[in-house]
Structures are given as C-alpha cells and as structure tokens.
Amino acid sequence: MRDFVLETAGKLRSGAVTSVALTRRYIQAIEQKNEALGAYVHPMFDSALQAAEQADERLKRGDAPLLCGIPMTLKDNICTKGALTTCCSRMLEGYVPFYNATVWEKLQREGAVLLGKTNMDEFAMGSACETGCYGPARNPVDPTRVPGGSSGGGAAAVGADLAVYAIGSDTGGSIRQPASFCGLVGLKPTYGAVSRYGLIAYGSSLDQIGPITHSVRDAAAVYDALFGADSRDGTSEQAPYADTLSAITGEVKGLKVGVAKEYFEGLSGAVREGVETAVDAYRKMGAEIVSLSLPALQLALPAYYIIACAEASSNLGRYDGIRYGKRADSYRDVNDMIAKTRTERFGKEVQRRIMLGTYVLSSGYYDAYYKKACALRSVIRAQFAACFTACDVLLAPTAPTTAFRLGYTAQNPIETYLSDVCTVPVNVAGLPAVSLPCGRDPEGLPIGMQLIGGVFDEPKILNAAYAYECFAAGQGNAEGGVA
Amino acid sequence: MVTESEIKKLAKLARLNPSEEELAVLTREMADILAFADTINRNVGEAEAGSAHPRMIEWEALRPDVPAESWPTAEILQNVDGGVDGFYAVQRSKLK
Numbered sequence: 001m002r003d004f005v006l007e008t009a010g011k012l013r014s015g016a017v018t019s020v021a022l023t024r025r026y027i028q029a030i031e032q033k034n035e036a037l038g039a040y041v042h043p044m045f046d047s048a049l050q051a052a053e054q055a056d057e058r059l060k061r062g063d064a065p066l067l068c069g070i071p072m073t074l075k076d077n078i079c080t081k082g083a084l085t086t087c088c089s090r091m092l093e094g095y096v097p098f099y100n101a102t103v104w105e106k107l108q109r110e111g112a113v114l115l116g117k118t119n120m121d122e123f124a125m126g127s128a129c130e131t132g133c134y135g136p137a138r139n140p141v142d143p144t145r146v147p148g149g150s151s152g153g154g155a156a157a158v159g160a161d162l163a164v165y166a167i168g169s170d171t172g173g174s175i176r177q178p179a180s181f182c183g184l185v186g187l188k189p190t191y192g193a194v195s196r197y198g199l200i201a202y203g204s205s206l207d208q209i210g211p212i213t214h215s216v217r218d219a220a221a222v223y224d225a226l227f228g229a230d231s232r233d234g235t236s237e238q239a240p241y242a243d244t245l246s247a248i249t250g251e252v253k254g255l256k257v258g259v260a261k262e263y264f265e266g267l268s269g270a271v272r273e274g275v276e277t278a279v280d281a282y283r284k285m286g287a288e289i290v291s292l293s294l295p296a297l298q299l300a301l302p303a304y305y306i307i308a309c310a311e312a313s314s315n316l317g318r319y320d321g322i323r324y325g326k327r328a329d330s331y332r333d334v335n336d337m338i339a340k341t342r343t344e345r346f347g348k349e350v351q352r353r354i355m356l357g358t359y360v361l362s363s364g365y366y367d368a369y370y371k372k373a374c375a376l377r378s379v380i381r382a383q384f385a386a387c388f389t390a391c392d393v394l395l396a397p398t399a400p401t402t403a404f405r406l407g408y409t410a411q412n413p414i415e416t417y418l419s420d421v422c423t424v425p426v427n428v429a430g431l432p433a434v435s436l437p438c439g440r441d442p443e444g445l446p447i448g449m450q451l452i453g454g455v456f457d458e459p460k461i462l463n464a465a466y467a468y469e470c471f472a473a474g475q476g477n478a479e480g481g482v483a
Numbered sequence: 484m485v486t487e488s489e490i491k492k493l494a495k496l497a498r499l500n501p502s503e504e505e506l507a508v509l510t511r512e513m514a515d516i517l518a519f520a521d522t523i524n525r526n527v528g529e530a531e532a533g534s535a536h537p538r539m540i541e542w543e544a545l546r547p548d549v550p551a552e553s554w555p556t557a558e559i560l561q562n563v564d565g566g567v568d569g570f571y572a573v574q575r576s577k578l579k
Contacts, residue, residue: 096561097562098559098561098562099554299522302523303523305516305519306520306523313497327574338498339499339500340500342500343499343501351499351501351509352509352513354497355497356513356516356517357497358493358497359485359493359517362496369520369524372523376523413515413516414516414519417516
C-alpha cells in the first residue's frame with residue numbers, strides 16, 4: 001500500500017514537485033471527474049492555489065511541517081471561516097461561518113491546502129452519502145454503488161485520487177464505513193482526542209473527527225496533526241502526546257488480538273471470509289488470537305440510535321430560521337415560520353431522527369428509552385474494558401456487507417440502520433478504531449475490517465493495522481487481501 | 484403501538500409540520516423504529532436505569548472561566564443579508 005501523504009511530503013521537500021503544480025493537477029482532476037462522482041460540493045480552487053503558493057514558500061525556507069503543501073479536503077460539517085459550510089442541508093444553504101474549526105486551524109498552521117468541502121449525508125445522518133441536498137456521491141470502485149456514509153464524499157475523493165487525504169467525522173461509523181466501502185483506511189480517534197470545536201454537532205457525546213487516507217501510516221501522520229486538547233472543547237482530553245507515526249513498527253509478535261463472536265453474526269459470506277482470513281494472517285504474524293464475548297454488543301445499535309437521535313433533536317433545535325437556518329419564504333406567524341422553516345429545509349431522514357429523539361426525551365418515555373440507553377452505554381463500556389484485560393486490540397468487520405447499490409437504502413430505515421451494527425459500539429464506548437481493507441468480494445468490492453483499542457490506544461491499533469498492511473502487501477495484494 | 488395522533492403531537496413538539504400523507508408514512512416508520520429501539524427494554528436487565536452517567540470520559544476539572552473578547556460585530560453581521568445600526572434585523576411577524 002502506498003503512503004500517499006508521506007510520499008507527497010517527500011516529493012514536496014525534495015523539490016520533485018511544487019505544491020502549486022500538485023494543486024493544479026488535483027484541480028484539473030476534480031474538474032474532470034467530480035460531476036460523475038459527486039465527491040466535492042464546494043470546491044475552493046482559488047484559496048487552494050493561494051495556500052499552495054504560501055506552502056511552497058515555507059517549503060523553500062525549509063521550516064515546513066509534514067503536511068505542508070499537501071492538497072486535502074474537509075467534510076462539509078467542519079467550519080471554515082469565509083467558506084460555505086452547509087452540512088449538505090438546505091437548512092444551511094449559503095451559511096458562511098465566521099470562525100474556523102480547531103482541526104482546520106491546526107491543519108492551516110501545518111500548511112494544508114484545502115481543495116474544497118466534500119459531500120456527506122445531511123447533518124451526517126446516513127450510511128450511504130445519499131441524503132445530502134446536493135445529490136449522492138458515488139463509489140470510485142464501482143460508480144453504481146454508494147461510497148458509504150456519512151463522510152462518503154471524502155472517501156470518494158481520496159479513492160478517486162481527487163485529494164491526498166480527507167478529514168471526516170464519525171458519530172456511528174461515518175469515517176470507517178466509507179473507508180471500508182472504498183478500500184481505504186479510516187481512523188475514528190478516542191472521544192476527546194481531537195477537538196470538536198467547529199464541528200457542526202449531530203450527537204455531541206459520540207461525534208469525533210478523524211482522517212481517511214490510503215494507508216495506515218498516512219492516517220497516523222494526519223492524526224498526529226489533529227490530536228490535542230482544546231480549551232474551546234470541554235470534552236477534549238489532556239492526554240499525553242504520543243508521536244503515533246514514529247510508534248508504528250509493524251511488530252505484532254505476542255500481541256493479543258481479541259475476536260468477539262457477536263461481531264460475526266449476520267455478516268455476508270464474503271465479509272466473514274475476508275475478516276477470518278485476516279485473523280489467520282495475525283496468527284501467522286505471531287499474534288495470539290483470543291476468543292471473546294461481548295453480549296451487550298447486540299444492544300449497542302438501538303442504544304446508539306436512542307442516544308444519537310436524542311442529542312440530534314436537541315442540537316438541531318437551534319435551526320429555527322431565527323438563530324440559525326435559512327428561513328422559509330412565506331409564513332403566517334412566528335410559530336408557523338419555525339415549523340415551515342424546519343419542515344421545508346430539513347430532509348426526511350433528519351426529520352425522522354428529530355422525531356425519534358423528541359419521542360425518547362419526552363415525558364413518560366425518557367426513563368424507558370433515553371435513561372436506559374445511557375445505562376446500557378456504561379455496560380457496553382465495561383464489557384469493552386473487560387475485553388481489554390484479556391487482549392490488546394479487538395478485530396472485527398467494519399460493515400456486514402460491501403458497498404450496496406445507489407438508492408437501495410431509501411426503502412427501509414431499519415435496514416439502513418442495521419448497516420451500522422459493527423461500527424456504532426465503538427462510538428457508544430468512546431473508543432478508537434481504525435478500518436482498513438482486507439480483501440475484495442467476488443464482485444471486486446472492497447471488504448473492510450476494524451481494529452479497536454482501549455482509550456487513547458491509537459498507537460497500538462495503528463501499529464497492528466500497519467502490520468497487516470505489510471503482511472498483505474508481502475502476499476502480493478496491495479489492496480489488503482491475503483486470500 | 485404509536486398512533487397517528489401521537490405522531491402529530493410529537494411533530495408539534497419537534498416543531499415540524501408534516502402533511503397528512505407524510506404523517507401516515509412517518510407513523511408507520513416510527514412504529515418500526517420504536518419497536519427496534521424497544522429491544523433495549525426487553526434485554527436491558529443488567530443495565531438498570533440510574534446506575535450510569537451518560538458522560539463517557541471523566542475530566543478532573545473544568546477549565547478556568549477566562550473572559551475573552553467577543554467576535555467583532557461586523558464579522559458576525561456578514562452572515563446575514565444586512566444589519567441595521569449594528570444589529571441583526573429580523574423581519575416583523577404578525578402574531579395571531
């Protein structure tokens with residue numbers, strides 16, 4: 001697997017290419033391919049070229065950080081001062097923030113070149129990148145398939161080589177599942193590892209920002225730039241800094257890899273085979289495989305939807321056409337204005353989740369749903385913690401299937417929600433997880449597996465992921481499969 | 484089983500105004516979703532309500548409350564069509 005970020009950084013440093021030339025090349029590719037792919041919703045070519053010029057000056061001076069001059073993307077729910085940030089919703093049509101998200105501030109300091117904002121499910125609610133107001137994004141591996149969601153635009157951009165890396169957000173798998181569907185690496189960091197300041201909130205106790213890249217080492221390099229406490233995000237943690245990229249050696253001899261049987265229920269045959277082959281690969285690399293059980297996993301999905309929708313109904317209450325949101329054109333009075341604004345400008349999936357959130361928080365149902373889901377969250381956390389006394393990392397599939405066809409998800413909400421079954425437990429527990437490719441199904445679609453660690457175990461999971469990446473490449477398959 | 488009148492009431496609480504047709508679809512979908520969400524009530528035995536706190540990560544102390552400069556008014560008003568005398572002008576609405 002090629003380290004696109006690290007290779008590009010090397011070329012920029014050696015002078016083999018300039019950031020301006022590279023950025024122009026990416027702009028040209030976006031102009032050619034984006035209409036068919038729908039990866040970008042707000043291209044930012046002029047500012048990208050300006051940033052590239054500044055990056056070239058820093059590179060010439062020799063004081064440029066690792067990510068300086070590298071063209072990249074941000075998901076459309078990450079605030080960028082002076083540039084459209086719409087969450088792919090008609091509600092935020094024309095919204096231009098007057099402040100930057102902390103992650104974007106950090107990347108700007110690194111000298112990152114932002115090519116544009118990428119497509120997503122509206123307000124990050126979806127698993128297919130189909131619910132946004134700008135239309136669907138498509139999977140670069142097979143354009144008749146979805147790229148996954150909600151950070152599908154970022155994954156499509158990286159997969160089609162329309163950006164070197166993408167920054168997404170993961171509330172219930174929105175980085176890992178698109179990475180899996182597009183044959184990429186996606187890291188969901190520990191809750192609190194990366195500041196959420198400037199990330200437009202969906203489920204505040206679940207949301208986390210992270211990278212989508214071509215390789216594990218690339219993901220580590222970008223994560224190192226994003227990591228860190230932020231006084232503007234009270235939930236960000238003062239964890240000791242560990243240089244993740246340097247910590248990656250690929251050595252996994254003696255590592256205890258846990259495999260929980262509950263993760264393997266309801267998988268497609270190809271996914272099961274792909275992930276079981278990866279388990280064998282770890283055995284061959286000298287890791288110890290530990291069989292485990294996480295019974296609460298079966299309840300993580302309903303608990304997740306209760307908590308996420310409850311938080312969404314509260315977070316999205318601000319979109320009333322007064323405080324936030326583009327107001328309805330005509331209305332009778334202020335109540336009519338608020339209802340019309342919200343009904344006309346929120347999409348159907350967003351409205352459905354607001355309704356569910358309102359229901360589980362309403363008098364008479366709060367104890368039965370929300371309070372129990374929160375209690376269950378503690379049980380899930382405790383079961384994960386117990387697992388990590390018996391193993392170092394957990395290995396699981398990222399999604400029960402490979403990428404599905406465009407339009408398929410719109411038919412049945414529960415079936416759509418079930419596609420998140422493997423990813424949501426990690427968000428409920430606040431743990432880090434990295435998804436990486438582990439082969440292809442008979443139709444040539446990528447299969448993804450995830451490595452899950454304890455709180456702030458990013459170096460450990462990325463090291464284990466890198467070991468597999470090297471092993472797969474050694475078997476002659478750069479796309480992760482070892483079969 | 485959730486009824487259409489409950490969904491109507493819920494929509495009012497959520498400040499949404501679905502059409503009659505949308506209401507019927509929502510009622511059906513919400514019934515499915517709530518049946519699914521209800522699985523926690525059928526299986527949650529060991530997770531007794533009240534035994535847990537929803538916050539996931541404990542932090543030792545809140546940061547000091549340091550006053551900071553507010554955003555420049557001109558920058559804030561860039562987000563609206565136009566300010567009036569340094570304020571955000573809201574269209575007058577007639578109340579019933």
